[in-house]
Amino acid sequence: MLGCILLTFIHVLFWQPGHCQDVTQLPKIIWKSAAESAEMNCSHTRDKGHNQMYWYRQRPGETMTLVVYTVYGGKPDYGENLQSKYSAVKDTIETGALTVKDLQPDDSGVYFCAVSKHSDVRKHNS
Template structure:
């Protein structure tokens, strides 16, 4: 039997087995899409052993213009980090810390894979796949600092802060939410000195607010918290050049 003293916000529970003489660890993959829908399918969970290889698959049904694909890693207690940017018929662009043991494929607009070779315990974590429609922005970056975990009560107000240390060309900021058992959904797009552009499901609610005072910082506020607001929230900054 397993129980916990947390509130309604803690809704996921996993049970694992480790046999004598074996060392295993978990790779959890979550599906997300940086667009106006969540039509992305991805490998759910991998439980594997040190030294082996893990391949995660991602596919989308949005259309041929959604051919840009990003992979992210989030280790327990750490911020999300971008692993690689891929697109059809171009060389993958790995971040500096992921140039060894990590491989990707992008055979077409609708699909892609991420492989981690010679697995190590430090590889355990949540892996996110995202797809993006080709637009003016030429890149995305997840090397940001934001509020990590908040335990709040129903009816209270929660404000999440996000900042980055990239150049002043990273003007755009997106906020996303993923509730347990659901795909990631975009909440709002923000730009300095411009009105926040909320998605339809969040636009009609006066409980959501966002600020973008400058290129390197922003906030998301949820007022009058409800149980349905529980989930993972994260911000993404995008280069406009």
């Protein structure tokens, strides 16, 4: 019998002094069985300069960690994460998607995206 894996998604607000703009994620909650894949989508309504997207995960009782950084027109940066586990796409400036492959109980947690005009995480080569 395969166990169920819960991936939870939340809405993130993009904050800029004097402005607050929604970043939307769908679906909000996913229940999947082990070994399946889960895809989550993110979109924003900021200006075209906000071409960078960050996907984060927070496991129960832990701090959040960056899963992948994407920029429109560039290649995803998975950092220390395995590309065999995650797949990220950014087909337009306003949208992106993250897929978690071969789900295992350790993949449970809260996943969310954020958008930015510039990278504060680390230097990226596009």
